[in-house]
Ligand SMILES: Nc1nc2c(ncn2[C@@H]2O[C@H](COP(=O)(O)OP(=O)(O)OP(=O)(O)O)[C@@H](O)[C@H]2O)c(=O)[nH]1
């Protein structure tokens with residue numbers, strides 16, 4: 628079902644998705660006919676997207692994607708994959724471990740969950756349903772492009788998001804870089820000068 632969201636954007640809901648989730652597509656028109664449309668797969672982060680938490684970079688990444696899509700057109704899939712798939716309450720439990728110095732991926736494992744439980748089959752089905760089988764993907768996470776391709780989406784290009792580094796999210800971003808996200812972070816010199 629399609630609902631208008633302002634003059635140049637509309638929301639699309641889906642029924643019968645593989646994981647039965649309430650995922651949402653937000654379409655921005657028009658897109659340039661010469662290039663495949665810009666697509667952002669955004670994983671839900673209630674704390675960062677809505678409540679302004681500065682522990683992660685989700686809020687600034689969502690704002691950035693919405694700004695780019697408003698200019699260039701394309702689609703944002705808002706995927707209900709809170710906490711990289713472990714859910715909100717579990718994510719909040721891992722925050723306690725992170726406060727003791729454990730990184731965001733290891734904290735998931737310590738509560739008995741996968742470091743990243745997200746799959747993108749549902750996103751691929753959403754894109755195909757929307758007629759978006761060739762896309763340019765906005766992400767620093769190579770797994771998203773890899774999985775979309777494995778599910779038959781032609782990802783012609785991957786465009787990096789900005790690096791939204793602050794003192795609050797520096798450890799979070801460093802953990803993402805270690806886990807394979809394409810992020811070039813400045814190195815911090817923690818040693819005292821000789
Ligand atoms: N388990 C867990 N999930 C988190 C934490 N902080 C943010 N998240 C979730 O992480 C997801 C976003 O993943 P990220 O690793 O930040 O980025 P990404 O989506 O893999 O990559 P990009 O496309 O480049 O943004 C959202 O679902 C957030 O809810 C955390 O401390 N623990």
Ligand SMILES: [Zn+2]
Pocket residue numbers: 672674675676683684685686
């Ligand atoms: Zn977040």
